[in-house]
Amino acid sequence: MKSRILAFILLLSSSAFAQLSFKAEVDTNQIKLGEPIQLELSAKVPKAAEYTWPLFESGQNGIEIIESGKLDSLIEGDWIQLHQTFTLTSFDSGEVEIPALELSVENEEVQRSSPIAILVYFPEIKAEQDYFDIKAPREIPFNYWLLVYWGLGAAGLAALIYYLWKFWQKRKNQDEKQVEEIQIPPIEWALEELNKLEARGLWQNGKAKAYFSELDEILKIFLERKFGLKALESTAEELIVKIKPLCKEDRHFNNLKNSLRLSAMVKFARQQSLPEENVQALEAVRDFVNSQEAPKLEADV
Structure with missing residues (x-):
């Protein structure tokens, strides 16, 4: 009886720890004028839930963003750990204030961080510090060997510029010729590349990482060519946010979301994919590409 009660208590404790969370923290609350400070945003959200990550813009309440880190994600069971770092000044x-930030999660209350006050002060100036006059410029004796060195350097630079110009002209002519010969629309290109990837049988030969890497690259290049998105440098979670408005049906979005998250897990050696998952991942990309084809209108009679 005691063992059952203990097991029940442990179950409740584990459930209590696995809950939605969001917080914002800084490494210091006092900085000198223009000195950098680190802002860490972290959250835990359900794996199956849709969420909107908070947007933090430069210039709010006197806070300037020096650098915005990428949004990192880590899947742990039924939860996703999210983390992003900002460098501010x-x-x-x-006293300036980092405003409260909001994380919206599907079917959950909005999670808000607390405002963070930062004290900004001028660097201390020592009154007793000595000051010195500016020294007059010193005369440097003329060196005739400099003329020789400069002449040789100029000749070498001219030769290098001429070589690069000839190489660029040759490459430009080749590129223009290729563009004239091949003009494949993004949809046709993506479908052709997916067929090639499928025919190569990478995952069937134990090369699942290479398979998912090429599948991701095809999707990202298609998004850049078709919609002008900056997709090649995006993480899986950032890409999921970008493609949601482009999906005409919920099933396309859900399938692509599962494909991208599975791809991230396989590429970073955190999970081995099943054969049917490999097939479904490629079909998810193919269905999404096909869904972007404009419907054909019947000819007027």
Whole structure:
């Protein structure tokens, strides 16, 4: 009886720890004018839930963004750990504030971080520090060997520029010739590349990582050519957010979302995919590409 009660308590404890969370933290609350400060955003959201990551813009409340890190994600069971780092600063002396940020999660209450006050102060100036006059410029004796070195350097630079110009002209002519010969629309190109990938049988020969890497690259290049998105440098979670408005049906979005997350797990050696999952991942991309084809209109009678 005691063992059952203990097991029940442990089950409740584990459920209590696995819950939605969101927080914002800084590495210090006092900085000198223009000195960098690190803002860490972290959250835990259900794996199957849709969420909207908070947007933090430069210039809010006197806070300037120096660098925005990528949104990293890590799947742990039924949850996704999210993390993003910002490098901030301020050029306003006194107290500035990082505003409260909001994380929206499907079927859950909006998660809000607490505002963070930052004290910005001027660097300390020592009154007793000595000051010195500016020294007059020193005369440097003329060196005739410099003329020789400069002449040889100029000749070498001219030769290099001429070589690069000839190489560029040759490459430009080749590229223009290829463009004239081949003009494949994005949809036709993507479908052709998917057929080639499928025919190569990479995952059937134990090359699942290479299979998913090429599948991701085909999808990203298609998104850049078709919609002008910056997809090649995007993570799986960032790409999921970008493609949602482009999906005409929920099934296309859900299938692509599962494909991208499975691809990330396989490429980073965190999970081995099943044969049917490999097939479904490629079909998800193919269905999405086909869905972007404009419907053909019947000719007027």
